[in-house]
Amino acid sequence: MTLFKFPRTVYFQRDIIDSLGELLSKEGIKKALIVTDRNVLNLIGDRIGKALSIMETEYLTDVLPEPSIKQINEAISNLRSRTYDAVIAIGGGSVIDFSKAIAVAISNPQADLGAISPFESINLKTKLVAIPTTSGTGSDVSFGVVLSDGEGKLAMGNYELVPEIDILDSSLTPVSRNIVVPTGIDAFVHSFEAIASNTSSILTDALAERAIETIFHNLKGAIENEEGAKDLMHLSATMAGIAFSNSGTASAHALGHSFGAVFHVTHGTSVGLFLIPSIIFNSQNPETRDKYLRVSRILGGSDVDSLVSKIKNFFKSVGQPCRIRDLGIDERIYSSKLDQLVSLSLRDSELAFNPVLAGEEDIRKIFVGNY
Numbered sequence: 306m307t308l309f310k311f312p313r314t315v316y317f318q319r320d321i322i323d324s325l326g327e328l329l330s331k332e333g334i335k336k337a338l339i340v341t342d343r344n345v346l347n348l349i350g351d352r353i354g355k356a357l358s359i360m361e362t363e364y365l366t367d368v369l370p371e372p373s374i375k376q377i378n379e380a381i382s383n384l385r386s387r388t389y390d391a392v393i394a395i396g397g398g399s400v401i402d403f404s405k406a407i408a409v410a411i412s413n414p415q416a417d418l419g420a421i422s423p424f425e426s427i428n429l430k431t432k433l434v435a436i437p438t439t440s441g442t443g444s445d446v447s448f449g450v451v452l453s454d455g456e457g458k459l460a461m462g463n464y465e466l467v468p469e470i471d472i473l474d475s476s477l478t479p480v481s482r483n484i485v486v487p488t489g490i491d492a493f494v495h496s497f498e499a500i501a502s503n504t505s506s507i508l509t510d511a512l513a514e515r516a517i518e519t520i521f522h523n524l525k526g527a528i529e530n531e532e533g534a535k536d537l538m539h540l541s542a543t544m545a546g547i548a549f550s551n552s553g554t555a556s557a558h559a560l561g562h563s564f565g566a567v568f569h570v571t572h573g574t575s576v577g578l579f580l581i582p583s584i585i586f587n588s589q590n591p592e593t594r595d596k597y598l599r600v601s602r603i604l605g606g607s608d609v610d611s612l613v614s615k616i617k618n619f620f621k622s623v624g625q626p627c628r629i630r631d632l633g634i635d636e637r638i639y640s641s642k643l644d645q646l647v648s649l650s651l652r653d654s655e656l657a658f659n660p661v662l663a664g665e666e667d668i669r670k671i672f673v674g675n676y
């Protein structure tokens with residue numbers, strides 16, 4: 306059986322945050338726990354406070370990047386109440402993931418947060434509402450949750466963690482190119498990987514193809530802070546999120562995760578570096594090649610080669626590096642890390658979704674060729 310899960314309701318409109326109280330009341334939410342971080346609070350705390358003045362609210366405002374289980378347990382112990390109609394995440398991927406774990410913990414105080422699995426009901430007793438403030442991660446529509454246990458990352462998931470309501474307001478998204486580019490590239494790569502994944506379907510392909518087209522034509526405008534382009538980027542990042550969370554990500558994420566972890570490079574930049582080599586490698590599969598041909602035509606190309614050159618030009622136009630050397634990493638240092646990069650990639654769970662079996666030598670070749 307194949308399952309397709311996404312939020313029950315997606316609201317999208319610029320400045321909709323200013324009507325958040327009315328909107329949530331209509332959804333039957335009278336008492337909410339707002340989860341956010343200091344940065345978001347500094348930028349839009351007044352807007353949120355004003356919009357939610359008609360509701361009973363409590364706040365958790367100290368979410369840090371890559372939240373740990375210890376932080377979640379500490380946050381829970383400081384709450385006045387443990388019953389809320391909704392947990393409302395306002396922020397980027399870390400805030401949304403933190404909120405998912407908080408929703409589990411307040412619903413089931415005995416739950417082991419490190420053992421969330423897709424196979425057991427987590428019996429949520431509160432609604433999850435996501436209000437993403439970046440256009441890229443897809444956490445607002447996915448069942449995944451990434452936490453840390455003090456030693457490393459724990460990537461877990463459960464379908465009950467797909468937020469019930471997703472609210473897309475592009476007025477909340479950043480203006481800094483340093484965030485807009487990598488998050489936009491991440492969404493672009495999510496779409497390609499959703500299409501390539503060996504669990505893709507025409508349902509996920511349709512969302513991913515349209516997201517690729519929209520991001521290709523609008524990321525530059527979003528960098529220049531054009532409202533229309535930012536609106537479209539926000540919506541297409543969510544479409545890409547629905548596509549990949551119901552399909553999968555593949556080799557660009559497996560290799561990009563490893564590269565990012567070793568060289569401390571942002572997620573979107575890292576996965577972007579491995580998109581073109583992944584397309585070339587995965588074109589060995591005739592079915593995947595046909596899918597890339599469709600995308601190539603959508604972008605005005607005619608074959609996989611022209612798709613690759615269109616992506617290269619697109620990357621250059623938005624400032625996404627195409628090769629490792631573009632980041633200024635020394636070749637000798639890079640070569641000395643190859644064994645580590647290959648072994649981390651082989652252990653990455655996303656590799657299981659790749660349409661072409663990628664062995665140790667294949668992965669090494671991609672890393673070497675991509676310098």
Ligand SMILES: [Fe+2]
Pocket residue numbers: 491495558572576
């Ligand atoms: Fe990603």
